[in-house]
Amino acid sequence: VSVPHADPSPPGSHPDAERLALAALPAEPDDPAVVAHLLTCAQCREEVADLRLVVELAREGGASRAPGGGVGDALPAPPPQVWRGIAAELGLPGEWNGQVGGAVVPPVDGSGARPSANGDGAPPPESRPHGGRTDVTDIPDGTPAGTHEAAAARRPRITGRRRILVPLVTAVLGLAAGLGIGHAVAPGRAPAPAAGPVVRLAPVGDLDPAASGTVAMATAGGERQMVVQVQGVTNIAGGDHLEAWLMDPTGTRLVPLGALAGGGGDFHGTFAVPDGLPFGEFNRVDVSAERWDGNPGHSTLSVLRGDI
Amino acid sequence: MTDGAPTEPRPAPATEPPPREALELRFAAGDSAALRETYDRYSAAVYAIALRTLGAHHDAEDVTQQVFVRAWRGRDTFDPERGTLGGWLVGITRRQVSDRLSGRVRESRAADRAGRAVRNEPTPELDRVVDAVVVADELDKLAPHVRRIVRLAFFDDLTHQQIAAVTGLPLGTVKSHLRRGMDRLRRGWER
Numbered sequence: 001v002s003v004p005h006a007d008p009s010p011p012g013s014h015p016d017a018e019r020l021a022l023a024a025l026p027a028e029p030d031d032p033a034v035v036a037h038l039l040t041c042a043q044c045r046e047e048v049a050d051l052r053l054v055v056e057l058a059r060e061g062g063a064s065r066a067p068g069g070g071v072g073d074a075l076p077a078p079p080p081q082v083w084r085g086i087a088a089e090l091g092l093p094g095e096w097n098g099q100v101g102g103a104v105v106p107p108v109d110g111s112g113a114r115p116s117a118n119g120d121g122a123p124p125p126e127s128r129p130h131g132g133r134t135d136v137t138d139i140p141d142g143t144p145a146g147t148h149e150a151a152a153a154r155r156p157r158i159t160g161r162r163r164i165l166v167p168l169v170t171a172v173l174g175l176a177a178g179l180g181i182g183h184a185v186a187p188g189r190a191p192a193p194a195a196g197p198v199v200r201l202a203p204v205g206d207l208d209p210a211a212s213g214t215v216a217m218a219t220a221g222g223e224r225q226m227v228v229q230v231q232g233v234t235n236i237a238g239g240d241h242l243e244a245w246l247m248d249p250t251g252t253r254l255v256p257l258g259a260l261a262g263g264g265g266d267f268h269g270t271f272a273v274p275d276g277l278p279f280g281e282f283n284r285v286d287v288s289a290e291r292w293d294g295n296p297g298h299s300t301l302s303v304l305r306g307d308i
Numbered sequence: 309m310t311d312g313a314p315t316e317p318r319p320a321p322a323t324e325p326p327p328r329e330a331l332e333l334r335f336a337a338g339d340s341a342a343l344r345e346t347y348d349r350y351s352a353a354v355y356a357i358a359l360r361t362l363g364a365h366h367d368a369e370d371v372t373q374q375v376f377v378r379a380w381r382g383r384d385t386f387d388p389e390r391g392t393l394g395g396w397l398v399g400i401t402r403r404q405v406s407d408r409l410s411g412r413v414r415e416s417r418a419a420d421r422a423g424r425a426v427r428n429e430p431t432p433e434l435d436r437v438v439d440a441v442v443v444a445d446e447l448d449k450l451a452p453h454v455r456r457i458v459r460l461a462f463f464d465d466l467t468h469q470q471i472a473a474v475t476g477l478p479l480g481t482v483k484s485h486l487r488r489g490m491d492r493l494r495r496g497w498e499r
Contacts, residue, residue: 018484021487024490054443054493055462058444058462058463058493076355078351078352079369083351085373086376092340300456
């Protein structure tokens with residue numbers, strides 16, 4: 001290494017790709033052999049410069065530096081009225097004129113509002129050209145609670161809040177507090193008898209490929225509950241426990257449900273579902289491996305997922 | 309790295325897994341389910357580009373809507389053989405954003421002539437924003453175990469040895485994940 005070579009790129013003498021990648025990283029100490037090589041090799045200099053640009057772009061690319069690196073660092077999804085506007089402007093067939101996956105979990109006991117106006121109940125974009133600007137004051141007076149219209153009218157308020165670009169961890173906390181969920185119903189209680197639609201959970205990636213699970217809606221004491229049951233999770237991806245979440249289709253916005261109890265590969269949790277929880281927006285159930293580290297964000301280690 | 313020019317020849321054999329190509333073919337064929345999937349895949353990036361360059365939520369929402377409306381109406385002009393869907397959408401986004409920015413310039417000149425205050429909002433350079441957003445988007449899409457390691461190196465300023473200690477992974481695994489993740493980010497939406 002101490003003898004600089006004249007040939008800018010003699011084959012076989014370049015540092016391997018992984019060492020060049022390290023040379024582009026902010027915290028790595030200099031590798032003297034690589035530094036010496038870069039002095040003489042334009043090709044490798046260019047390679048490292050390219051990789052450094054990637055690091056720079058990532059650091060300015062909105063991937064925030066929130067501790068724990070939760071899902072919140074992802075790019076935020078546009079508010080839901082953008083898709084509704086597209087569907088309306090293109091006159092898409094009804095089945096696509098709403099959230100993907102269409103179905104909204106209906107209330108099991110038939111009382112209470114549908115949790116979300118899922119496209120079909122939403123006003124056409126012409127009435128709200130820049131939907132997100134609609135304020136809570138735009139909610140029509142005297143709309144009876146519990147109707148489709150009321151459910152639709154509630155949406156702008158949530159949207160309005162979301163339009164502020166806050167770190168997602170904060171946003172999730174706010175949502176959780178605002179919706180009053182995040183508490184398991186009577187921890188330790190055996191799962192309530194399941195009723196209503198069942199979501200099948202499938203393994204995500206290779207974290208726990210043998211895992212499976214279900215999510216069912218149930219009613220107990222006149223209150224809706226979501227019953228999450230998981231089997232065959234042997235690894236927990238290095239975490240301490242499993243946590244259940246509701247997620248939007250882009251996987252960037254989350255509502256925490258809570259930790260699952262259990263062991264030996266089988267876990268369960270029963271969570272109260274407040275009226276008005278917008279299942280149309282958060283139409284995916286996610287089970288992640290988490291640590292007891294006090295960080296309320298998603299670990300990004302999803303074990304199971306299923307669409308409502 | 310995010311050249312959306314439709315004339316760009318596609319580099320030889322795709323190393324990407326097939327689903328993205330399948331989506332592109334279905335989109336080009338006019339399958340409206342593919343439009344929604346395309347929206348789910350790319351709308352956050354389109355929205356982020358618009359938001360960061362225009363700096364106004366309502367403009368960014370409007371641009372995002374117009375990009376997907378135009379993309380769908382113009383799907384006949386998208387040729388999966390000549391570029392990625394992501395690159396093509398970025399091209400449409402660039403034009404939408406540029407139109408609005410030049411509209412603002414005209415407005416501010418008019419305002420200037422009228423003796424009123426000139427809106428002078430610094431806007432980040434479009435190309436740089438596009439590149440940064442694509443990298444951020446690809447970072448989100450990395451496999452969780454790779455993403456975690458890349459994030460620790462990029463944002464938490466850990467060395468690969470510290471990352472190995474934190475994650476309990478062998479040094480060699482950390483190094484290969486880092487390289488693989490960085491290559492994926494560098495490739496962006498090219499093929």
